[in-house]
Amino acid sequence: MFSTAFLDIPALAGASGTVRLPGSKSISNRVLLLAALASGTTTVHDLLDSDDTRVMLDALRALGCGIDAAGSTLRITGIGGQLKPGGPMLPLFLGNAGTAMRPLTAALSLLGGEFELSGVPRMHERPIGDLVDALTQLGCRIDYLGNPGYPPLRIRPVDHGALVLDAPIRVRGDVSSQFLTALLLALPLAARKDIVIEVVGELISKPYIEITLNLLARFGIAVQREGWERFTIPAGSRYSSPGDIHVEADASSASYFIALGAIATGASGQDSIRIEGVGADSIQGDIRFIEAARQMGAQVDSGPNWLDVRRGAWPLKAIDLDANHIPDAAMTLAVMALYADGPSTLRNIASWRVKETDRIDAMANELRKLGATVDSGPDFIRVHPLERPGWQAASIRTYDDHRVAMCFSLAAFNPAGLPVRILEPHCVAKTFPDYFETLFSVAQAPEVPVICIDGPTASGKGTLAAEVARLLGYHYLDSGSLYRVTGLAMRRAGLSAEPQHEAQIAALAAALPLHFTEGKVLLAGEDVSDEIRTEAAGMDASRVSTLPAVRAALLALQQRFRQLPGLVADGRDMGTVIFPDAALKVFLTASAAQRAERRHKQLISKGISTTLDSLRSDLEARDARDSSRSVAPLKPAQDARHLDNSQLSIEQSIDQVLNWWQEKQPFKPA
Ligand SMILES: Nc1ncnc2c1ncn2[C@@H]1O[C@H](COP(=O)(O)OP(=O)(O)OP(=O)(O)O)[C@@H](O)[C@H]1O
Numbered sequence: 001m002f003s004t005a006f007l008d009i010p011a012l013a014g015a016s017g018t019v020r021l022p023g024s025k026s027i028s029n030r031v032l033l034l035a036a037l038a039s040g041t042t043t044v045h046d047l048l049d050s051d052d053t054r055v056m057l058d059a060l061r062a063l064g065c066g067i068d069a070a071g072s073t074l075r076i077t078g079i080g081g082q083l084k085p086g087g088p089m090l091p092l093f094l095g096n097a098g099t100a101m102r103p104l105t106a107a108l109s110l111l112g113g114e115f116e117l118s119g120v121p122r123m124h125e126r127p128i129g130d131l132v133d134a135l136t137q138l139g140c141r142i143d144y145l146g147n148p149g150y151p152p153l154r155i156r157p158v159d160h161g162a163l164v165l166d167a168p169i170r171v172r173g174d175v176s177s178q179f180l181t182a183l184l185l186a187l188p189l190a191a192r193k194d195i196v197i198e199v200v201g202e203l204i205s206k207p208y209i210e211i212t213l214n215l216l217a218r219f220g221i222a223v224q225r226e227g228w229e230r231f232t233i234p235a236g237s238r239y240s241s242p243g244d245i246h247v248e249a250d251a252s253s254a255s256y257f258i259a260l261g262a263i264a265t266g267a268s269g270q271d272s273i274r275i276e277g278v279g280a281d282s283i284q285g286d287i288r289f290i291e292a293a294r295q296m297g298a299q300v301d302s303g304p305n306w307l308d309v310r311r312g313a314w315p316l317k318a319i320d321l322d323a324n325h326i327p328d329a330a331m332t333l334a335v336m337a338l339y340a341d342g343p344s345t346l347r348n349i350a351s352w353r354v355k356e357t358d359r360i361d362a363m364a365n366e367l368r369k370l371g372a373t374v375d376s377g378p379d380f381i382r383v384h385p386l387e388r389p390g391w392q393a394a395s396i397r398t399y400d401d402h403r404v405a406m407c408f409s410l411a412a413f414n415p416a417g418l419p420v421r422i423l424e425p426h427c428v429a430k431t432f433p434d435y436f437e438t439l440f441s442v443a444q445a446p447e448v449p450v451i452c453i454d455g456p457t458a459s460g461k462g463t464l465a466a467e468v469a470r471l472l473g474y475h476y477l478d479s480g481s482l483y484r485v486t487g488l489a490m491r492r493a494g495l496s497a498e499p500q501h502e503a504q505i506a507a508l509a510a511a512l513p514l515h516f517t518e519g520k521v522l523l524a525g526e527d528v529s530d531e532i533r534t535e536a537a538g539m540d541a542s543r544v545s546t547l548p549a550v551r552a553a554l555l556a557l558q559q560r561f562r563q564l565p566g567l568v569a570d571g572r573d574m575g576t577v578i579f580p581d582a583a584l585k586v587f588l589t590a591s592a593a594q595r596a597e598r599r600h601k602q603l604i605s606k607g608i609s610t611t612l613d614s615l616r617s618d619l620e621a622r623d624a625r626d627s628s629r630s631v632a633p634l635k636p637a638q639d640a641r642h643l644d645n646s647q648l649s650i651e652q653s654i655d656q657v658l659n660w661w662q663e664k665q666p667f668k669p670a
């Protein structure tokens, strides 16, 4: 996951390949609650691991469920519909997870304990009054701890004998279908008689109710439905675990990759995006996004648990759609509309206003930043397409809303070749923590940005480059480590850095069984991180690096580090030879005295004793060799910015490089 303050997505030109998507959030949290209320153990396969499922799991653990995770499988032992009596008041924090807050409010109101349910500030702005009213009609005891109608809530123990089960329970269906889902999931706890729920107002997001009914049936509860207005939970209903249950991949998450297939062509101009884990026969309502994507021109094939999407009509065809049945996935259509042949209108989407953020306003604001003309009203949004000259490079605010972050990544396919900056990209953790990594695994960029930091030994290149890479979410190449490992391999093979061994050392370099993992360097699985960091290893590296065949053998390996979303590379010839087209080249220096002192401190802190004088003469000898060799000598690239950090702290050097980088970016302020 990208935990950076922002993520710059370079202009993307194509996409093709296969993605496997994480489990559905809606199915995951429903299954978890049902398994928790059932008796016995349920093994849940392919559960979504995200912020929203984590808060649900924490709550269920606090209620006394046994939870045992192994890879993508989770075993949950339920409480059999009963809490241990006499427990203390339980405070439960539910983040911004509506799929946890609403169903847990209903279930806990009927379970009998005392609870306080709270969430992030936005959760305290998301309405829950209609659900609380329905539960209160029944006899549940729920108080508002802040604003009436909104979390946080205090739930007090209920007297089951006093529950009013004779009259139908009335609940509004036109604000959020989660209120009805919450009642359907929880009311079997009280079903000593038939319980009838009547929906007031036109029920929105019906497909989500279908998921609820489908999963209740898997857990042994056969709800009777009359239209979308009346639901009966039969007397004597009891949750019974199905044993094993599989969670489909998230159909809402699939929307971004369906859109990707519709917008982008592969390198050969005809490849497709294959999505694994969900097919057109999914039980999730958002799978009907496929119909909308087809209407816009996408070619979608499907089989059991897979979809295959490729570009059909281009530009996409504008649509006018009642998107009430796919409220979450429809946000993706709003960005696809930028690539259409006329204005597209999404109607009947008032529920967008009470989601993670006011999504109608959020989408309109951010689409306008890209240059689009957008009209919006209480329950609709109309997006006009953008012509090539109209596109602007924008910093997209994400409003702590995962879907805003994910759907705006599609703007990186703009014909103007502009990058897109996504602020706070970590908000995707709500449902799809590795969204951007998954996108980058199939996307192709004409130009992956590179920042090169070259300079003499101990100037601080590695420290600076690694930190700049971390702050930008870029990959990091420590090219010196490749020469150091080659030097080590040479020693172990009994060779020396002489011309007569050049071909053999180059052959070793070309086939290094090298892996970089968690800051460690592994050679054929052996951790050689410390061994290659000694001064002697540095000297060996400097010697092998003078051999042209060795440098040639390492060229392609270094260039393979250039991957989306970008790369920071440090060494001696990053800017001159390996990445001559890098967008920013820095030549980092410091006085020999300063460098010797820094290296001295560094070695002393590792418990290696040495003298300043010997370090300084070694360092000067290494600089002389690195600068005077015939191939790719250490020298600044012609277009490099020079940074002498003798008098700068590490933080000041980082700030300087980041400032230079920002100066090159086209983004308008957020
Ligand atoms: N601006 C700075 N001010 C003070 N100390 C620094 C600065 N930059 C780096 N250092 C320290 O100097 C030491 C050497 O830095 P680093 O290992 O990053 O250098 P390098 O140029 O990558 O060296 P090499 O080429 O040998 O790999 C480290 O202990 C680091 O913390």
Ligand SMILES: Nc1ccn([C@H]2C[C@H](O)[C@@H](COP(=O)(O)O)O2)c(=O)n1
Pocket: 457, 458, 479, 480, 481, 483, 484, 538, 541, 542, 545, 570, 571, 572, 573, 574, 622, 626
């Ligand atoms: N791009 C590079 C990187 C390194 N080398 C050589 C020369 C250095 O003395 C040696 C060790 O590098 P360090 O880990 O100290 O950065 O490797 C090179 O020639 N080209």
